Each structure stands twice: as structure tokens, then as C-alpha cells.
Amino acid sequence: MAARDPHARLRVLLVGVGGQGVLTAAEVLGEAATAAGMPVNVGQLHGMSQRGGSVESTVVFGPGNTAFIGPGEADVLVGFEPLETLRAIHRAGPHARVLVSTGCIPPFALAQQSREYPDTGQIVARLREAVAHVVPIDGPRLAAEAGDPRALNAAMLGALLGSGALSLDETAVHSAIERRYGKVHSKTNRRAFDLGAEAVRGGRVPS
Numbered sequence: 547m548a549a550r551d552p553h554a555r556l557r558v559l560l561v562g563v564g565g566q567g568v569l570t571a572a573e574v575l576g577e578a579a580t581a582a583g584m585p586v587n588v589g590q591l592h593g594m595s596q597r598g599g600s601v602e603s604t605v606v607f608g609p610g611n612t613a614f615i616g617p618g619e620a621d622v623l624v625g626f627e628p629l630e631t632l633r634a635i636h637r638a639g640p641h642a643r644v645l646v647s648t649g650c651i652p653p654f655a656l657a658q659q660s661r662e663y664p665d666t667g668q669i670v671a672r673l674r675e676a677v678a679h680v681v682p683i684d685g686p687r688l689a690a691e692a693g694d695p696r697a698l699n700a701a702m703l704g705a706l707l708g709s710g711a712l713s714l715d716e717t718a719v720h721s722a723i724e725r726r727y728g729k730v731h732s733k734t735n736r737r738a739f740d741l742g743a744e745a746v747r748g749g750r751v752p753s
Contacts, residue, residue, distance in 0.1 A: 555608035556712060557615045560702075561634045562626025563651050564599045567699030570726065571624075572603035574703060575714075578722035579607060582715055589613035600630055600653070607712070622711045624702055626685065627651050628669045635676045642677050645705050645746075646670065647685030647698065681709065681746060688741045694731075697738035704742025716743065 558575070562568040576588035589604030590613075604613045615637060623638045625631025625646040638644060648670075652663045673680045688701040700723060707716050716739075723739060724732040 555606060555610060556622065557620050558605045558607070558622045558624065558706070558712070559602065559615050559620040559634060559637055560605070560624045560626070561600070561602045561630045562647075563630060563653070564601050566601070566626045566651075567696070568601045568626055569603050571699040571703050572605050574699075574719065574722045574726055575605045575706075577725065578714060578718040579605075581721060582718040584714065585609055587611060587613035589615070600633070602634065607714075622706065622709075624706055626698060626702055628666050629653065629664065632669050632672060635673055638677050640677065642679070643709060643711050644673055644677055644680045645702065645709060646673065646680065646682050647702060648682050649684070649686035649698070681705070683742070683745060685742075688745060689738050692734050692738035692741055694734045694738070697735050700735040700738035701742035701745075704739035704744075705746045706742075707739075708743030708746035 560568050560572055572588050576586050579586035585608055587606045604615045606613045617636050618639050620638045620642055623634060623642055623644045628646055628648060628650055631646045648666050650663055650666060656663060670680060670682050683705050685698045685701050686695060689695050689697040703719060706712055707714060707719060719739065720736050723735050727735050
């Protein structure tokens with residue numbers, strides 16, 4: 547794959563459910579990019595931020611003054627939850643990369659309607675029907691391996707950087723994580739970030 551022009555715009559859409567740290571992940575990316583001198587716009591939180599509700603955030607790198615990402619415009623879709631990723635796939639461009647955590651959190655609507663959660667393998671297959679480059683990641687396992695299941699967002703940020711989709715120095719993200727979480731929790735989150743990056747680079751992802 548050809549190297550990406552570092553001055554071109556890159557639209558990243560992050561989706562998940564409340565409690566997974568979607569907004570925090572977007573803010574860490576924005577802080578890291580700003581510290582590295584990279585133009586960036588971070589979108590506001592959309593959806594229901596309470597635990598279990600759908601959440602999304604946008605991060606647009608490069609020139610411009612908007613973080614808006616319309617249908618078919620996302621260059622990268624980072625999904626913290628499979629079904630939420632599938633719901634957002636129409637926002638991905640035809641050549642987009644999709645990084646999806648395979649850990650499932652059934653939405654309230656399914657439970658209320660007594661419906662079963664779709665098979666994760668089928669969700670990934672449908673994502674691959676929409677875009678060519680889909681990378682499933684066992685995010686919960688990576689977070690647990692790092693020492694804290696709540697570090698899923700850091701693991702997915704690591705996967706994003708490890709995929710090569712974003713030309714951002716990983717040390718800048720490490721520094722942003724430390725500023726965000728402080729010394730007590732930053733070590734675990736940096737570890738999760740590194741594990742996410744290593745998983746994608748080393749192929750330690752589900753097929």
C-alpha cells in the first residue's frame with residue numbers, strides 16, 4: 547500500500563456504546579495530534595452517552611476547520627462494538643479501513659424485544675461486503691491482558707496506530723494517555739495501547 551500523504555485529510559469515525567471510552571479515545575487522538583503539530587478537529591459526542599447507549603465521535607486530521615463526517619466519507623472506522631460498527635458502516639468510504647473489536651454488548655432494544663444478538667462472524671462478513679479492509683480485534687482480551695478491562699479504548703487506539711492508517715508518532719499518543727489518565731492509570735492504558743498496536747502489526751487478530 548502506498549504511503550499516505552501526511553498533509554492530506556484523514557477522517558476517523560469512532561463508534562461504540564456508553565462506558566467504552568469512545569469520546570476519551572477521540573480526545574486522546576486530538577491531544578496527541580495537537581502536541582505533534584498536526585492540524586486536527588475533534589467532533590462532539592453524539593448519541594446517548596450513558597452506559598449502553600450508542601456513542602460516536604469524529605476526528606479529522608489535516609487542513610480544514612470541521613470535524614463533520616458524512617455518509618461515505620470516513621477513511622477509517624474504529625468500532626468498539628460489532629453491532630455499532632455495522633450500524634455505522636454506511637459512513638465509511640469505499641476504500642476505508644475498518645477496525646472492529648469483537649467484544650459484544652447487546653443493546654437495550656434487543657433485550658426489550660427478546661431478540662438475540664447477531665452472530666459476530668456474520669457481522670464481520672457483512673462489514674467485508676461493504677469495504678475491503680476489515681480487521682477484527684479481540685479488544686476485551688487485549689485490555690484484560692494489559693490489566694484493566696476498561697482499557698479497551700486504549701487498545702483500539704493502538705490498533706489504529708498499528709494499522710498504519712494514521713501518520714502519528716506513537717510516543718505522542720503515549721504522552722497524551724499519560725496526561726489524560728495520570729500516573730496511576732496511564733501505565734495500564736499505555737500497555738493496552740502497545741498490545742493493540744502489536745496485535746495488528748503481528749497479525750494477532752481473529753480471522
